[in-house]
Amino acid sequence: MTQVSPTRSWVDSANGHADFPLQNLPLGVFSPAGQSPRSGVAIGDRIFDLQAALDAGLFDGAAGEAILAMRDGQLNAFFELGRGARVALREQLLNLLREGSPRRDEIQAQGEKLLHLAENCQMHLPAKINDYTDFYVGIEHAQNVGKLFRPDNPLLPNYKYVPIGYHGRASTVRPSGTDVRRPKGQTLPAGQTEPTFGPCARLDYELELGIWIAKGNTLGEPIAIGDAAEHIAGFCLLNDWSARDIQAWEYQPLGPFLSKSFLTSVSPWVVTAEALEPFRRAQPARPEGDPQPLPYLLDKRDQAAGAFDIELEVLLLTEAMREQKLPAHRLTLSNTQYMYWTVAQMVAHHSVNGCQLQAGDLFGSGTLSGPQSGQFGSLLEITEGGKKPIELASGEVRKFLEDGDEIILRARCSREGVVSIGFGECRGKILSAR
Amino acid sequence: MTQVSPTRSWVDSANGHADFPLQNLPLGVFSPAGQSPRSGVAIGDRIFDLQAALDAGLFDGAAGEAILAMRDGQLNAFFELGRGARVALREQLLNLLREGSPRRDEIQAQGEKLLHLAENCQMHLPAKINDYTDFYVGIEHAQNVGKLFRPDNPLLPNYKYVPIGYHGRASTVRPSGTDVRRPKGQTLPAGQTEPTFGPCARLDYELELGIWIAKGNTLGEPIAIGDAAEHIAGFCLLNDWSARDIQAWEYQPLGPFLSKSFLTSVSPWVVTAEALEPFRRAQPARPEGDPQPLPYLLDKRDQAAGAFDIELEVLLLTEAMREQKLPAHRLTLSNTQYMYWTVAQMVAHHSVNGCQLQAGDLFGSGTLSGPQSGQFGSLLEITEGGKKPIELASGEVRKFLEDGDEIILRARCSREGVVSIGFGECRGKILSAR
Numbered sequence: 001m002t003q004v005s006p007t008r009s010w011v012d013s014a015n016g017h018a019d020f021p022l023q024n025l026p027l028g029v030f031s032p033a034g035q036s037p038r039s040g041v042a043i044g045d046r047i048f049d050l051q052a053a054l055d056a057g058l059f060d061g062a063a064g065e066a067i068l069a070m071r072d073g074q075l076n077a078f079f080e081l082g083r084g085a086r087v088a089l090r091e092q093l094l095n096l097l098r099e100g101s102p103r104r105d106e107i108q109a110q111g112e113k114l115l116h117l118a119e120n121c122q123m124h125l126p127a128k129i130n131d132y133t134d135f136y137v138g139i140e141h142a143q144n145v146g147k148l149f150r151p152d153n154p155l156l157p158n159y160k161y162v163p164i165g166y167h168g169r170a171s172t173v174r175p176s177g178t179d180v181r182r183p184k185g186q187t188l189p190a191g192q193t194e195p196t197f198g199p200c201a202r203l204d205y206e207l208e209l210g211i212w213i214a215k216g217n218t219l220g221e222p223i224a225i226g227d228a229a230e231h232i233a234g235f236c237l238l239n240d241w242s243a244r245d246i247q248a249w250e251y252q253p254l255g256p257f258l259s260k261s262f263l264t265s266v267s268p269w270v271v272t273a274e275a276l277e278p279f280r281r282a283q284p285a286r287p288e289g290d291p292q293p294l295p296y297l298l299d300k301r302d303q304a305a306g307a308f309d310i311e312l313e314v315l316l317l318t319e320a321m322r323e324q325k326l327p328a329h330r331l332t333l334s335n336t337q338y339m340y341w342t343v344a345q346m347v348a349h350h351s352v353n354g355c356q357l358q359a360g361d362l363f364g365s366g367t368l369s370g371p372q373s374g375q376f377g378s379l380l381e382i383t384e385g386g387k388k389p390i391e392l393a394s395g396e397v398r399k400f401l402e403d404g405d406e407i408i409l410r411a412r413c414s415r416e417g418v419v420s421i422g423f424g425e426c427r428g429k430i431l432s433a434r
Numbered sequence: 435m436t437q438v439s440p441t442r443s444w445v446d447s448a449n450g451h452a453d454f455p456l457q458n459l460p461l462g463v464f465s466p467a468g469q470s471p472r473s474g475v476a477i478g479d480r481i482f483d484l485q486a487a488l489d490a491g492l493f494d495g496a497a498g499e500a501i502l503a504m505r506d507g508q509l510n511a512f513f514e515l516g517r518g519a520r521v522a523l524r525e526q527l528l529n530l531l532r533e534g535s536p537r538r539d540e541i542q543a544q545g546e547k548l549l550h551l552a553e554n555c556q557m558h559l560p561a562k563i564n565d566y567t568d569f570y571v572g573i574e575h576a577q578n579v580g581k582l583f584r585p586d587n588p589l590l591p592n593y594k595y596v597p598i599g600y601h602g603r604a605s606t607v608r609p610s611g612t613d614v615r616r617p618k619g620q621t622l623p624a625g626q627t628e629p630t631f632g633p634c635a636r637l638d639y640e641l642e643l644g645i646w647i648a649k650g651n652t653l654g655e656p657i658a659i660g661d662a663a664e665h666i667a668g669f670c671l672l673n674d675w676s677a678r679d680i681q682a683w684e685y686q687p688l689g690p691f692l693s694k695s696f697l698t699s700v701s702p703w704v705v706t707a708e709a710l711e712p713f714r715r716a717q718p719a720r721p722e723g724d725p726q727p728l729p730y731l732l733d734k735r736d737q738a739a740g741a742f743d744i745e746l747e748v749l750l751l752t753e754a755m756r757e758q759k760l761p762a763h764r765l766t767l768s769n770t771q772y773m774y775w776t777v778a779q780m781v782a783h784h785s786v787n788g789c790q791l792q793a794g795d796l797f798g799s800g801t802l803s804g805p806q807s808g809q810f811g812s813l814l815e816i817t818e819g820g821k822k823p824i825e826l827a828s829g830e831v832r833k834f835l836e837d838g839d840e841i842i843l844r845a846r847c848s849r850e851g852v853v854s855i856g857f858g859e860c861r862g863k864i865l866s867a868r
Contacts, residue, residue: 164687
């Protein structure tokens, strides 16, 4: 897509907005106060009500069809329509909301009915998630964590061949703002041979990119890597909350289970593949000696522009910091460039055995840590498993998360000569165990 | 439930039927030729059409409400109603279909409209599966396989404390009769350090009990083991098709993924908890020295009657055997008594961290092997990873499954003085890789 995009919107708050300028136009599902869930687009501090706008005659053709597919308050059927529907909707949205739009007066005349104040709305999951898969493509994280769990072989022999992933729990994915009840479970106290049962004492976050699947495939028919783009709808932030003590005891031999399934948080706005187009980049060169991807994971276009330059940030806000009105403490500043595999490679790998993907499936990238201190995407890495607590301006220290702590994920895409966009926040506050 | 059940049905084929006598009354979703999916009950060689029977005025009260909840051709909303609805439906069904039923003439007068010939119907999945979890509670299997993958520590230290499980792929669960396309994937040839890509060469079955979840729980609120029964709707057979060569290469560190997600087959009839009531038994005594379950996994009633006596069978039918009209070869004769954990313990464990279960979720038990030769629930165990091929009456040998092979799972519950019931079949035939 090489269209010349208009740069400013007549919705004032969009211009210069950190997350949602006219160039972003992310899709989501929201409820205005006391009303039922419906689809919308974030623009500045407002949400443009797609259903109401369609009813007002503001859309036609493929864009209108796209909005009709969102009628049940979920984006699944819209995702299934694929790239064409998204592009058509985006083009009409750009035309309606740009400075100088001929429809401006018509829209403004309807006031809050079409442009809700976002702060008055509740956000929902954008789609019914049929299956959620969590990958492990952050190689720096894999190395950091591998050292803690398996000092002798931090990176297993398959890592540079297989985009490692596992099935996650779909029923407990929730939108930003959902509180995190501290889970209970079995853990093995240090030096003991018998487990005890109680509240998780090593509660952690994991900074991930979320990927929303567009079109599905037929059972038994793999998606070729060159076709993967047609199956990717958009992106979000994902916090793969993790109970490290439960994980250490339960994860052999079949992988993480209850240590993750108590909650997974996502930012509610789907930043589309089209909005992220300007922030694509070539896959970083693989280190000398790393193997070439197998042919089913290799595609020239993907190598040339399959990666993203998205800055990722994690902030911590404790109860005491809120009371003392201290700013949130930055735990992580990382980037999607630390993904060893691209999203297209994940899609090709996931389906190569014939596994059926469906519209609205969610992928997590795996934790995206960088190699340096300050870039680690989990407390497990930052505190080296609790050995090096961090100090906060409030005078508190943290090895892992405590009750009342809030974790805030943010993401920002910037490039010289292009308007920056963001993802909105993914927040979650820890509640004490029941 | 200690009601005195009638023993015979006026539906002749039900009396003495191996699977579906009057005592079973399993629920499922079927399509008569060319018609849309609807709910039904298996009785002998017939399917009793619940929707049509409700329309004909044959049900009332809670049983009628139960059938109304099945209106969308899926049993999820019915499962969510819990035990009361199932029991009410069962009682009215027993009354309608027993010998001497006052409604017999009324039902027979409608002929095939109410009682379809099962062989003319297509079976579907009984419910929309939101999440599928595969457990690993067959301790003999865990030991047999552990020896092959980890000769030094076949049974890991957590096994006798944690009902080990992992999330499976819900989108690729299919009903009996669905062909199994041989998956392709990465495998590491013996003695090599670099993987190759191609069709799975070690395709296997796994004999499992499937469990359908009834009522769900609220996120963050565990299900106490004493309440687990209210959350269990019924049971089926489950074949967890496994690509052993793909599995061996991919499964570290996060567990099986593409080696399982190409297909999982289930028998289409939900054998209810009520039908299985006479076949409950006390949990087998744990071997001397085994730990007591932690308190959240311990319940007197569950210890006394939480296990099942269900005989499980696996048959193999090759292309050559079909041509030579040879009978199927029995690979496995096992029993659910080899489950180290009960279904109630699985439910309590799965939700103890607050994970939300939903009506229509599916659990697999894990492979249910016995300790003896002839009782192994997978070819991996039978042939010791391919080292000891089996010989068939057709003159063929098998290390793993070949194209054209069909695997048939069956189950049978028998007890002195009680009418036996079965599960119906779970079949799947291997197609060559694409």
